[in-house]
Amino acid sequence: MVRPTHTSKEVEAAICHAESMGWRFRKMGHWGRLFCEHADRDGCAQQVNGTPRNAENHAKQIRRAVERCPHQRERGQT
Numbered sequence: 356m357v358r359p360t361h362t363s364k365e366v367e368a369a370i371c372h373a374e375s376m377g378w379r380f381r382k383m384g385h386w387g388r389l390f391c392e393h394a395d396r397d398g399c400a401q402q403v404n405g406t407p408r409n410a411e412n413h414a415k416q417i418r419r420a421v422e423r424c425p426h427q428r429e430r431g432q433t
Contacts, residue, residue, distance in 0.1 A: 358374075358380045359387075361403070362405075363407070363413075366407065368414065373417060373421045376424075376427060377392040377427070378401075379392075385406075386405030387405075391421075391426050392427075399426065401421075
């Protein structure tokens with residue numbers, strides 16, 4: 356299944372960054388959710404809003420969640 360393109364260029368860039376770090380997108384809720392590679396109940400997840408109030412801040416939230424994921428450090432990525 357092909358991921359839909361987000362209407363905000365900032366949020367779309369943050370989603371692409373997350374996917375390049377191994378995160379997976381799943382369509383759920385209003386728009387979707389990102390999950391880290393750690394496919395377990397304690398894995399990291401980040402909601403992606405379809406119409407955020409402030410697209411720049413939402414993109415920063417997504418990037419921050421990706422950068423703070425402790426499971427990437429286990430693999431040797433930062």
